[in-house]
Amino acid sequence: MDDEWICARLGEDEPWQLGAVNPPVFGSSVFTFGSMAELGAAIRDEDERYVYWRGTNPTVDLLQRKLAALERAERAKCFGSGMGAISAAISSLVSAGDHVLVLGAVYGPTTQFLRYLEKFGVTHTHVADLAACEEAVRPGTRLLYFESPSYMRYEIFDLEAVAGWARGHGLVTVMDNTWSTPLFQKPLTKGVDLVVHSLSKYAGGHSDVVGGVVAGPARLIRPLALTEYQLYGAAMSPHDAARVIKGLRTLPVRMAAHQERGLAVAAFLEGHPAVRRVNHPGLPSHPGHGVARGQMSGFSSLFSVELDTDSRAEVGAFLDGLRHFRIGVSWGGFESLVNAPALTVEESVRATLGVPVGLVRLAVGLEPAATLIEDLGCALGGIA
Ligand SMILES: Cc1ncc(COP(=O)(O)O)c(C=O)c1O
Incomplete structure (x- = not known):
């Protein structure tokens, strides 16, 4: 069916x-x-x-x-x-x-x-x-x-x-x-x-x-x-x-929109000098992209980036500087959210977990991709 x-x-x-x-x-x-x-x-x-x-x-x-x-x-x-x-x-x-x-x-x-x-x-x-x-x-x-x-x-x-x-x-x-x-x-x-x-x-x-x-x-x-x-x-x-x-009832149309916006934002971030790496399996550069395409029929809009900094203050300033992404833990809703797991735990715990200081998780919602990209571009200025 x-x-x-x-x-x-x-x-x-x-x-x-x-x-x-x-x-x-x-x-x-x-x-x-x-x-x-x-x-x-x-x-x-x-x-x-x-x-x-x-x-x-x-x-x-x-x-x-x-x-x-x-x-x-x-x-x-x-x-x-x-x-x-x-x-x-x-x-x-x-x-x-x-x-x-x-x-x-x-x-x-x-x-x-x-x-x-x-x-x-x-x-x-x-x-x-x-x-x-x-x-x-x-x-x-x-x-x-x-x-x-x-x-x-x-x-x-x-x-x-x-x-x-x-x-x-x-x-x-x-x-x-x-x-x-x-x-x-x-x-x-x-x-x-x-x-x-x-x-x-x-x-x-x-x-x-x-x-x-x-x-x-x-x-x-x-x-x-x-x-x-x-x-x-x-x-x-x-x-x-x-x-x-x-x-x-709206999942098929929402997922198509999440996929499109998520990939647009991920592609923008991949080309940004303040970003070391983007972990999104829908990008051709992702090591698992080929296998993913063989077993998945689409990509959602939750992914992470590794910023080109090891400074907690810079990562915090980047998140605080976003105007349209909101800071929060969940994902999959209509609203775009960001979270930096390293900033929520003690340094010793972070090191044990192996999470880079600059790892930021983005959940791309249903706002226009251009608005989200502009928001990220402005906030990344502080790192580049
Ligand atoms: C991958 C994944 N599985 C399971 C859960 C747990 O779901 P719930 O918050 O509905 O208990 C979460 C919540 O963030 C999650 O991210």
Whole structure:
């Protein structure tokens, strides 16, 4: 089925009550039954039946069906945040004594969650590439977790090669596909087992919702829905699901605009003398560009630049000097944002993480590219 159709209409072929074009928001925490026998049957099948909001809800269910279709997954389960989805997905697959391989750089709190799991006897190893995976894999390794593009430097991994290697070693693969959205990359079709997303970024698109999703085969989603979803309580609300459904309606047109503006801004920065390097996989100069073009159908607008300075003061002055980009942590909304991770941590922590002082992350929003380029050009004057 066509992605644009899924975003606009899947599950909504019949007009809603009174001819409404938007689905009703089922703001009911509880659903009632005609008999105890009916309630009992529903509780036994609570990942599919509407019993209580912390299990599932019809509005959330509609969003789940759309997201499963976009990821070409049998099923999807939505959560109250991306971290809710990531922590549930990982912990549904490991037990005490198991080991996890983390390929490339991943979102900071994901690594923090893996560290947290150490107190339950689950260990992990960070590796840079498949050769290092081969060295680090051990009999207790169960899971390979990764992002492509990777976090902060946007390195590309060959999805078929990673999934094939993991399968050959009996590992389950989990991939965070937030950067690409399900429109630009479909990891399950390349052999990845489970995909996770933060829906707080492009899927929502308006910086007015926090949510997450895990998508994959029913054999992995059903146990996770019945156990981790119910017990951790990171439930998605129907009101938030309605916001993400609204975000999906315009996702194809927004992503085309994000791609165009992101590439225009990245190309400008690549040619600027105050910039050492631009980490955007959509630029032909990026080392992973060829592989990216083979497995992705587009590029989103989150990338990083390495400024030609090692002075915290100069980097800070550059960010403070921007008039249209706003300073903030998230990304994927209509608004352009910047952040310099090195300036938010102590120098000793920065050095351990290996983040250059001059690394600045840009999330290009939907403002005109020319305005954003002019803004960056003015602020970079202080460095050049
Ligand atoms: C790549 C990536 N994955 C997951 C998350 C977590 O999502 P959430 O903030 O919805 O919990 C984020 C948040 O910034 C992220 O950047």
